[in-house]
Amino acid sequence: MMKGSKEGTEVMQAKQASQAGSIKPANGQGRSMLLVVFAPVLLAVAGLWTLAGFNLASASLGGGVVVLAAVGSWWLHQRQLEQARVEAEAVAAAAPDGALEQLVGESLPIWSRHIDHSNRYVEDSVSGLMQQFSYLIDSLNQSVSASSETDGSDHVIGTINSSQVDLSNAVSALRQTQQSRQQMLEELRQLKTFTAELQDMAAEVVSIADHTNLLALNAGIESARAGEAGKGFSVVATEIRGLSLRSRETATQMTDKVLSIKKSIESTVDTAEVALSRSSEQLAETEQSIDHVITKSREVIGQLQQSSRNLRDDADGVRRVIEQLIVELQFQDRVSQILTQVSSNLRDLEKEISEARDADGHIRKLDFDADVWLAKMQASYTMLDQHRTHRGEESKETSKDSEIEFF
Amino acid sequence: MEKTVLIVDDSASLRQLVVLALKGSGFRVVEATDGVDGLAKLDGGRVHLIISDVNMPNMDGLTFLKEVKKRPDTRFTPVIMLTTESAADKKEEGRAAGAKAWVVKPFQPQQMLAAVNKLIQ
Known part of the structure; x- marks a missing residue:
């Protein structure tokens, strides 16, 4: 832009210098005109001086002066005429009739180059932007896709549900074990009652x-009282007495054993009751912990899912904006078409002007039909916008929807 | 099977936009900068659809279209003309030369994708 401005300034300065040159011959011609006017005046003064009646010598001197003055003025006049002719030729060379055409002819290729350069610059910049935007869209798509995969909320929720079922099964198994222990404890308590009965039975024995x-x-006493006849009965009574003593001894041992069993059972029952109570508490705590972990996991997964949804929504929103930006960047194509058209028209005009250049390289005044030229220019337009701009009308906003016609 | 689309446009940004519109839907997009380049990249009829600009240097889109329709291996390849040109006579010339659709820029990528899907079947 700066360079173009400088070039334009140089062209303008060149033209101004040329125009300044065109003033010089006018001054030269002015000086010639002064000399032409001055010579007769000089002659008239000399003639009057002679006629005033001075002496011969003076008259002869005066005649010589007059002749010299006349010759001198003629010589000066001729010299000035020659200078004027040379300067006029120089002026003609510097400022031909087609000065404007020359200026335009030299400016047109510069304008064309500026336009082409700007066009390429915009094209390169928009192309670069498009690449960056494409990269952004790809990155967003990959991020969203990766987020959906790593989030894997469906898979995680499935795992949690499955784990919850497994843990519930484990807890049920523990509860069944607990129930079995409870039954065993009941049976031990039942045994305890049996030992009491056994003790009673042993006491009865x-x-x-x-x-x-x-x-x-008594039978022994009675058999002794019966004498010889009671001897046999005395033996039986003695044996019965021995048996009763043994029965008593066995019953006493039984009572001791039952007491010992009873103590063991009571101790086992106490231990089992404590263990059962502790394991019931542990089971309840385990169930509570499992519920807590599952609930927390579900909450975390829910938050993760929500974050993923938010991320995907945001990414979708950004992607839509970028896509719309990319669509908007199509303005570059329209601008490029318009600038290319303008550049082409400038080149056509430059060609037309260069054809008007004579053998000396001077450009004569152009003689062509501007209406025909403008009509030709208008016919080359491809967009309605160009026609509107050509007519000086306000350009209408371009529709955002594609205009598609299927054949 | 991956379908191939040839985009012929002298504007790099427009070509990129078409690539962006189609590549996400599984199309392979080949780029050409003008009609001459486009003819060189027809790849013996292995292109399934062509999208072409109209106003291009070296060889314009309508000449390119006529050349495509002359060749036996690409005669039936559908061609979408993508252009700023909305003049009825140009459109008619495109239709007569065998174009299947005329899309006036600017275009929406989704609509271009829909048009490509419709014609490529």
């Missing part, structure tokens, strides 16, 4: 043995 012993003792 001791009591029966004591009664039997007493009966045997």
